[in-house]
Amino acid sequence: MSVYDAVEIDRLQGGPADLSQYLGKAVLIVNVASKCGLTPQYEGLERLHETYAARGFTVLGVPCNQFMGQEPGTSEEIAEFCSATYGVTFPMTEKVDVNGESRHALYRNLVTAADAEGHTGDIRWNFEKFVISPDGTVAARFSPQTEPESPEVISAIEAALPA
Template sequence: MTNIYQFSVKDIDSNPISMKTFEGKTLLIVNTASECGFTPQLKGLEQLYQQYKNKGFVVLGFPCNQFGKQEPGSEKEIAQFCELNYQVTFPLFSKVDVNGKSSSPLFEYLKSEAKGILGTESIKWNFTKFLVNKEGSVVERFASKDKPESIEKSITAIL
């Protein structure tokens, strides 16, 4: 695989979406959770999305319940939580696993293209972020602790 456009995912309403939908856009793909210490990052992610969406930037949120069972709700509950508490308008997708046998093929690709600390592929926690350029190639991986505002320069550098 040479880019993310060969993958299909399901949106928060379980509708199939081709990643080709986002061709030509700069993407920040994030595994999210509603009950995590990093959940307030949703506010910063939404701010980045609002600030740069007219320049072709999109945040894609993929809820994940693999870490501390911090995303126990249904897709409907997740969408409501994100909208009510953080005014999220960026696209949300159906819950995914990001590690293990049932890991999302998209996240398997992202992890192989941008390794973590010490060259590891596995995702360590919620709110790991992958920056993808307009050609669909993974440019950079950010850890959970990297706040959205701290990665803004990396985003603007490839817009």
């Protein structure tokens, strides 16, 4: 089953995002925030996006304001911040909840995957990362503190790239 099945989400700039467009690609889904100590990870996420885009890969940023209100802005403010401060070109979705009763359907699918330490369930903080295989299944999960360009994330991305 694909993590994208029956999931409706809007793009950051408005209008529906067709997640089925990612079937056949490797994707790194990351819940992001603009006012977090981990926010500089945007730089590494953008470099990954640029490095692997031609090989069927993208980063998908998912803004979330559930962790100490660290993503308080409007869609326009988030887009401007990411573009102007970090040169972000990868796609971003609308701001969603990743935990709790109002957890977005995309994250209901993602949180069942375990990371290398066996953690499943709730997202622990901003910048938790999920590598998605071309068939839409979770290939790997990484803690927020794991840098986007760490060897383990790069290895998981390279293993998930389409043939």
